[in-house]
Amino acid sequence: MAGISSIGVLPEDCISAILSLTTPTDAGKLSLVSSTFRSAAESDVVWSRFLPRNYAEIMAVSDIAGELPLCSKREAFFRLCSPILIDGGKKSFELERFSGKxxxxxxxxxxxxxxxxxxxxxxxxxxxxxxxxxxxxxxxxxxxxxxxxxxxxxxxxxxxxxxxxxxxxxxxxxxxxxxxxxxxxxxxxxxxxxxxxxxxxxxxxxxxxxxxxxxxxxxxxxxxxxxxxxxxxxxxxxxxxxxxxxxxxxxxxxxxxxxxxxxxxxxxxxxxxxxxxxxxxxxxxxxxxxxxx
CATH class of the missing domain: 2.60.120.260 (Galactose-binding domain-like)
Structure with missing residues (x-):
């Protein structure tokens, strides 16, 4: 716990940068450490690393394009963990929940x-x-x-x-x-x-x-x-x-x-x-x- 305590004194943006180098599963577990970790783990800095670079374009041409806009990149990630239809419904795209693959x-x-x-x-x-x-x-x-x-x-x-x-x-x-x-x-x-x-x-x-x-x-x-x-x-x-x-x-x-x-x-x-x-x-x-x- 000494390591976690020492990391906890870092600014939140630094913690977010560190968490972005882990996996979605790790970020979820570390969010339970403290309120600072939870806030950092929910930031767009973290979840933008877990999302494909072209995720917005993929969603825009999918069967969920007409849904309500998503409030954060974390929300976008978990929405993409359920399959969406693309290319006129002939293909399907999704993200693996624990790895983001x-x-x-x-x-x-x-x-x-x-x-x-x-x-x-x-x-x-x-x-x-x-x-x-x-x-x-x-x-x-x-x-x-x-x-x-x-x-x-x-x-x-x-x-x-x-x-x-x-x-x-x-x-x-x-x-x-x-x-x-x-x-x-x-x-x-x-x-x-x-x-x-x-x-x-x-x-x-x-x-x-x-x-x-x-x-x-x-x-x-x-x-x-x-x-x-x-x-x-x-x-x-x-x-x-x-x-x-x-x-x-x-x-x-x-x-x-x-x-x-x-x-x-x-x-x-x-x-x-x-x-x-x-x-x-x-x-x-x-x-x-x-x-x-």
Whole structure:
């Protein structure tokens, strides 16, 4: 406490400058030390460091542009900790509450989905559990290819990020458990890339036995074909699964990357093109890009 007491004798603007070098969580905890710390921790000097430089422009073109003006930068920070829609409602922006890092989401309409304009292959519809106006549902196709593209300048610099495809499987879904999908994240000119494989669905052992009676080892041959494409390091036992979220959706980790100070191209991909089996029932909401911890 001797250190805190000695800092407490500093002018409030000096304390604000010190707190601005911490994190939003630290500033909140230190505001409990004394009334001087509380006043310093609520100042615009502190919270302007936690906000993106262009936060005002982002808010001005978002779905909250018509809301009442915010009284302080601290208030603006916590408003941005809840997602806001930008770019005509096709993207989402928010700040991570405890770090202030940017989270960025591309809706299905912002993704390049092969044959998504063909109503025989994909349908576009609303979903009450989606933050966006439309989601894309796979009707019938043997080829699923999804790409998302943006720039790292829209994210926080010097941060480890993960990219996640946000999906769910409809009750009538089928053909999604023959082959694992290939996923990839590429930064810049392929100087930094992350690759992997994921199951949309896992077959139960009883179903595997029944399938082998009708199709022989078709599934095993397809996985070996995928392994030959990915190289010797491919391990079918290390294929990831969908991970359930708290919002009624599931997510697939496409890969991770580290942002530097430069503004680079970012490409994120999901491919299931090797199984040659008709598939249906995959519902795509978005690709979310958020910090990893």
């Amino acid at each position: 940017i989270c960025y989401t591309l809706s299905a309409r912002e993704l390049a989905i092969t044959w998504s304009s063909d109503p025989l292959c994909w349908s576009w519809k609303s979903d009450p559990q989606s933050r966006f106006a439309e989601v894309a549902e796979l009707r019938a196709s043997s080829w699923v290819e999804i790409h998302g593209r943006t720039r790292t300048g829209r994210l926080s610099p010097n941060t480890l990020y993960g990219a996640y495809l946000v999906v769910k499987i409809s009750e009538k879904g089928y053909g999604l458990d023959l082959m694992p999908a290939q996923v990839c994240v590429q930064l810049g000119d392929a100087l930094q890339s992350s690759q992997g494989s994921v199951w949309l669905r896992r077959k139960e052992q009883s179903n595997l036995k029944m399938e082998s009676l009708f199709y022989g080892n078709r599934r095993e041959r397809a996985i070996k074909l995928l392994a030959s494409d990915l190289g010797e390091d491919f391990d079918s036992n290390g294929i990831r699964d969908l991970r359930e979220r708290d919002d009624g959706w599931s997510e697939i980790e496409l890969g991770e990357f580290f942002t530097g100070e430069d503004d680079e191209h970012l490409t994120m991909s999901f491919l299931e093109t090797k199984g040659f089996q008709l598939k249906s029932g995959l519902v795509v909401q978005a690709i979310q890009i958020r910090p990893k911890h």
